[in-house]
Amino acid sequence: MFADLTAKTLDIIRLLFPKVQKIGILTSNNPVHPAMAQTATKAAEALGISVQRFIAPDPEDLEKAFIDMKAADCEVVYVLADPPRDALPSIALKYRLPTVYQIDTYPDRGGLMAYGPDLKALFRLAANYVDRILKGAKPADLPVEQPTKFAFVINLRTAKALGLTVPEQVLLMADRVID
Template sequence: MRPFVTRRAWLTSGLAFLLATGGKSEGSRRWRVGYLDSGRSPVGSNTLRGALRALGYEEGRNLVIDVREANGKYGLLPALADELVALNPDVIVANATPAIAAAQKATSTIPIVMSPATDPIGSGFVVSFAHPGRNITGVANMFGDTTTKMLDIIRLVFPTAKKIGILTSNNPTHPPLAALAVSAAEKLGTSATPFAARDPEDLELVFAQMKTSHCDVVYVLADPPRPSLPQIALRASLPTVFQVNSYVTNYEGLISYGPDTTVFFKMAATYVDRILKGSKPADIPVEQPSAFQLVVNLRAAKALQITIPEGVLLMADQVIE
């Protein structure tokens, strides 16, 4: 015989369950994901959203995504990270090293997914790739490994170039990347000089400085895209190449060489999924991209009155006409 349960007891136990679960069953739980962007990347946030949707997460049903963007002004990131932490998200996705560093300072308990980091070990985000060891894991972009390769491409496209301007920001990963580029340029018999545009508003002035300094070509180190940059380069009549491919595919830049940046956000979604299902960031290995793409934009080349050598076009993974 089933034990008799009074209506009062049934209501009491039901109320306790609702209080414990927030009024929702486990299957209807609404997860909260914070997205902290060093720049302003609708491609990144939209790719992340699409990848999470493919994994069964739907905004308005079982997912909330809170977005905070610094628009290239990295000094805003600490306050933006604090805003996200105050919302008590289940996980934070941070785009690029400045945002990851800000999130790391804001919390040591909320899981953080790097999307991506240039040097996660050197930056102090993880102990090792295999065993991150803290509340941070995610994707490494390997831009350090592509820096010298880009100098080879510059030599092929601009064989008479005598001086390369290396465009940096206040991204903490840029000094070592710039040093690599300077060393690689010297080995090729070319000089290279870093020029810093700390904020997007500095780009016009810095391109004018590079023009006055007789730079023949500009090499832009990896950063969240500053969409106005390719047009500023065009107005300055300075051929400009990029580590980040979205400059070429989305903003009419000239040439890029590096990993497909949209892959980072798809990979980040799988990290978020694993964390929401109970895995700890300390135990999830850091991943790296397995493929790199050379992208050439012939429209930009025409606007700059540059002829891209046939050999470079044959090397390219994508040619935009």
């Protein structure tokens, strides 16, 4: 599933930044991030995009990660899913690095854009599992389900602040546009 998510995200990045040459991948100390970063790196490199991984284990490390990404000439930042870090969008804007998130709440906080599983749909699915368990179902008997609904959100105020013009094609793809 992550490979498909990454491929779609890279397609969107290519539409908005057709000449992008280098992407910074921002991770935390989440144990699944190394494998996710490797998948994203392979997919980007197949498109001729160079990738460098930057790790910010704690919120206090975000500023340094963006300083390092700027120094490494990253043109776009791809943030792997993690619990929301409120400071991320403002730090990205401060360093003028367009940032793409996997969590769809970031554009509401000033992030440029997000493409990933619809969190509300995931929470409804989780509630359904809890309900079934409380009614006597054994967790081991319940099927593992992958997300089936994804959301693409773009924040035009942030795009304008970064001096970006969002192509009509990208706007038409969006599930939600923040003016």
